[in-house]
Amino acid sequence: MPDRWEDAMEYITVHEAAQKWKISERLTQQYCIGGRIQGAKKFGGVWAIPADAQKPEDPRRRRKPAEPKPSVPQSAPGVPNAHLIPMPLLNSTFAPGECLACVEGIEDVRLRDIARAEYNYFSGQPEEAARMSELYLSDPDLSLRLSASLIYAYSNLSIGQIQRARYALTEVRNTLKDADESMPPQLRAAAFFTVTAAAVLLHLPLPEGIGALQDYLRLLPPGLRMFALYVQAHYTYLQGDYGKSIGIVETALAMQTEVFPIPSIYLHLAAVMDYMSLKQPEEAQAHLLAAWALARPDDLIEGFGEHHGLLGGMLEAVLKKDYPEDFKRIIAITYRFSAGWRRVHNPVTGHDVADNLTTTEFATAMLAARGWTNQEIADHMGISPNTVKQYISTTLQKLNIRQRKDLKKYMLL
Structure with a gap:
């Protein structure tokens, strides 16, 4: 420990704090890096923790607040009620641990089904997600078809049904091709978002003749806009502009007036990718811990498995020791998803990603x-x-x- 501090406060070491709180030194250091210990300071390579600091609350034991109730949008703003909002769970705000309550609180039965399919997908249950989303692949409502197609495509990647995944991706692209001036601009924006997300997240070329995603952001509902910014950050990462990608992430997170957990998880993971590419592992770790705090209470672990290869060993460095069972499940997701991902990505791009x-x-x-x-x-x-x-x-x-x-x-x- 250093001989002099910036103030007269009494400090203890990471080792002493870990013993006091009966947790591992690694977890204590993660709390410091993630800014979860008030007053913790770093002197050189050593963390100093106020002697009277309280052990950070475990998000798994966080008490469920009575208020506010989950915010569940039903219809796209400015669009007649016949046109329901796409990806309702992405567009929902809820406290950690309240995801399923949020889903069951959706009044429209069709939206509730889509939200259940979303939850099944984001919690690593692709078979059930594919089964539920398949029911809406031919629905008359465009927003339901778009939602179902995106969920169905990615779910089938994980269960090895590549032809079904390709079919759903083709249907998404055809929707945009068929768009005309009679389509409400909000739904055209949703169609463009879906096509762009499907391409970017598979690291595939964007379809020819489509505009920039940012041109449609203002027309998307808030949660979908947040996820679209993640897609934009991911696309910018693929261009190798890591600083700009981080800027998109940090701006999106700073400007949200309420937390949309699923888009926020993906935004934090994009920041991990960027910071690891810039060899700044402490910043990457802080974002990983922020994503984990949002994801674990509701078991929303799919994104961690999807991004494993891009996270630069951060899951092994941060989660493997302190959350071994969760880590095993994430790795199982990684193997399933990446196998399907490569079977679509490699033939199209000619990039022979190792399998x-x-x-x-x-x-x-x-x-x-x-x-x-x-x-x-x-x-x-x-x-x-x-x-x-x-x-x-x-x-x-x-x-x-x-x-x-x-x-x-x-x-x-």
């Missing part, structure tokens, strides 16, 4: 491809440099390449 690596090998190789040294990777992931060397050696053998610089061809860079 025969373990998730740990992939995470290690991602960092190596970004220029991290073995020691840096070891420090980040909590393993030895020799273990890192072994992972890299095995990865090179599996990919039939000889040099680390050739890893980029097989990674999500």
Whole structure:
């Protein structure tokens, strides 16, 4: 500990705080990085914690507030009630732990079904999500069809039904092609959002002849607008402009007047991707913890599995030790989703993203491809440099390449 502090307050170390609160030192440090311990300061590489600081509340035990009730939109603003709002759960605000109550509180039975399909998808239950969304693939209401098609496409990726996924993605694109001046602008915006999201999240080229997503943002309802900003940040990340992508995320999170949990989870995960690409793991970890605090009370873990390869080993560094069972489920999601993802992505783009690596090998190789040294990777992931060397050696053998610089061809860079 340093000899002098910025004030006269009494401080204790991370080790002392961990013993006092009966939690791990790693979790205590995560609380410091995530800004969850009031008054904690960093002096050089050492965290100093006020001696009278209270242990941060575990989001799993957070008491459910009686008010406010979940905000559940029914119809798109400015559009007749016959046109329901797309992706109602994305557009809902609810306190952690209240997601299912929010879903069941939706009055319109069709919207409630779509919201249930959304919940099943975002909680890692793709079979049930596909079953429920399939019922609305031919619904007369465009917003229901768009919602169902997007859920159905991504659910079928995870269960290996690639032809069904391709069919749903084609239907989404056809909807935009068929749009004309008689379509309300809010629904045209929703159709454009759905097409763009489907392409960007699969790392596929955008359809020719469509405009920029930001031109439609003002026409989207607030929650969908937040998720559209995540899509925009993800697209900007794919262009390699990590600073701009972070700017989109931080602005979106700062400007929201109420929290939309699912879009916020994805925005935080996009920030993790950016900060890891910039070799700023502490900032990345703070965003991962923020996403986890929103996701875990309602089991909204799908996004963590989807993004695993882009998070640069952050799940292994942060979640694996303190949440081992959740981590196992996330990795199971990763294997299922990424297998389907590659079967759509690789043939279209010609980018041969590796499909025969373990998730740990992939995470290690991602960092190596970004220029991290073995020691840096070891420090980040909590393993030895020799273990890192072994992972890299095995990865090179599996990919039939000889040099680390050739890893980029097989990674999500």
